[in-house]
Amino acid sequence: xxVLRRLLAxxxxxxxxxxxxxxxxxxxxxPPDRLQGQVERIMYVHVPAAWIAYLAFFVTFAASVRYLWRxxxxxxxxxxxxxxxxxxxTAVAIVTGSIWGKATWGIWWDWDPRLxxxxxxxxxxxxxxxxxxxxxxxxxxxxxGAVIGIVGFANVPIVHFSVLWWRSLHQPPTIIQPGDxxxxxxxxxxxxxxVLAYTLLFLYLLNRRLELERARDxxxxxxxxxx
Amino acid sequence: xxxxxxxxxAYLAAxxxxxxxxxxxxxxxxxxxxxxxxxxxxxxVEAEAEAEARTLPQVR
Numbered sequence: 001x002x003v004l005r006r007l008l009a010x011x012x013x014x015x016x017x018x019x020x021x022x023x024x025x026x027x028x029x030x031p032p033d034r035l036q037g038q039v040e041r042i043m044y045v046h047v048p049a050a051w052i053a054y055l056a057f058f059v060t061f062a063a064s065v066r067y068l069w070r071x072x073x074x075x076x077x078x079x080x081x082x083x084x085x086x087x088x089x090t091a092v093a094i095v096t097g098s099i100w101g102k103a104t105w106g107i108w109w110d111w112d113p114r115l116x117x118x119x120x121x122x123x124x125x126x127x128x129x130x131x132x133x134x135x136x137x138x139x140x141x142x143x144x145g146a147v148i149g150i151v152g153f154a155n156v157p158i159v160h161f162s163v164l165w166w167r168s169l170h171q172p173p174t175i176i177q178p179g180d181x182x183x184x185x186x187x188x189x190x191x192x193x194x195v196l197a198y199t200l201l202f203l204y205l206l207n208r209r210l211e212l213e214r215a216r217d218x219x220x221x222x223x224x225x226x227x
Numbered sequence: 228x229x230x231x232x233x234x235x236x237a238y239l240a241a242x243x244x245x246x247x248x249x250x251x252x253x254x255x256x257x258x259x260x261x262x263x264x265x266x267x268x269x270x271x272v273e274a275e276a277e278a279e280a281r282t283l284p285q286v287r
Contacts, residue, residue, distance in 0.1 A: 012249075019242075023238065023242070027234070027238070037230055038230040038231055038234055039230045039233055039234060041234045042233065042234055042237040042238075045237060045238060045241045045242075046237070046241075049241065085248075088244065088245065088248045091244065092240070092241045092244050092245065095237075095240045095241070095244070096237040096240060096241050099233055099236050099237040099240065100233070100237065102233065103230060103233040201245065204249075205245075205248065205249060205252065208249070208252045208253070208256060209252060211256055212252065212255055212256045212259055215256065215259035215260055215262075215263055216259050218263055219259060219262050219263045219266055222263070222266040222267065222270065223266060225270075
């Protein structure tokens with residue numbers, strides 16, 4: 001139980017150490033790719049960022065369902081916290097993807113299905129954060145957030161499978177796809193280790209953001225009691 | 228630009244963004260906690276003043 005709690009709420013030092021290790025391995029130890037050369041190293045930060053964005057928005061989706069079902073404000077706080085952290089990871093995925101695109105395709109951006117649906121994902125969750133920030137009433141804010149958190153998540157599978165459903169400049173999925181992963185063992189091990197390390201960082205940030213949401217709720221409640 | 232510059236740029240952008248977000252989160256959390264403490268202090272002062280008013284002799 002304690003191990004699980006430690007894993008779900010890692011310390012800043014643990015998250016930083018894990019990220020430092022995978023960054024060092026990804027930049028200096030893993031061999032360059034046969035086809036892409038050194039540029040392929042961007043994968044160890046781009047792919048984890050994209051996967052963690054999916055994970056964060058799934059947490060928002062699940063917590064939003066729980067809020068609408070049970071009217072549980074703790075679930076609403078989790079949904080809000082996860083959406084904001086997911087937004088940061090989506091932005092990281094877009095920026096690193098754009099740099100990788102320039103290095104391999106020769107362009108920073110293209111309106112291809114994967115890139116367009118990812119940009120839409122960013123806009124949806126920016127909308128989520130803005131809508132929440134604009135509603136003063138606590139219950140209305142939670143309800144509106146939950147609806148966007150559930151409807152917005154429909155875009156996540158579209159983003160992931162867009163490269164299979166439509167013709168795309170972006171490469172198809174290498175791991176979450178029918179059949180074996182289309183990646184060498186060493187590269188795959190570093191990629192999975194990176195996903196794990198950035199997941200620890202995500203959990204650390206999520207817990208901090210959750211603390212902030214709790215502190216704000218308590219302050220709001222205290223102000224309401226005074227008035 | 229060389230491949231190394233692209234890789235360095237991507238890592239700097241990613242780790243920089245996450246670092247800035249973590250630092251901002253820390254600042255926001257400190258601000259929220261100090262606001263919470265100020266509300267709490269004010270509530271205590273008001274409660275004390277109310278208690279004091281109750282103990283004063285009533286003048287008719």
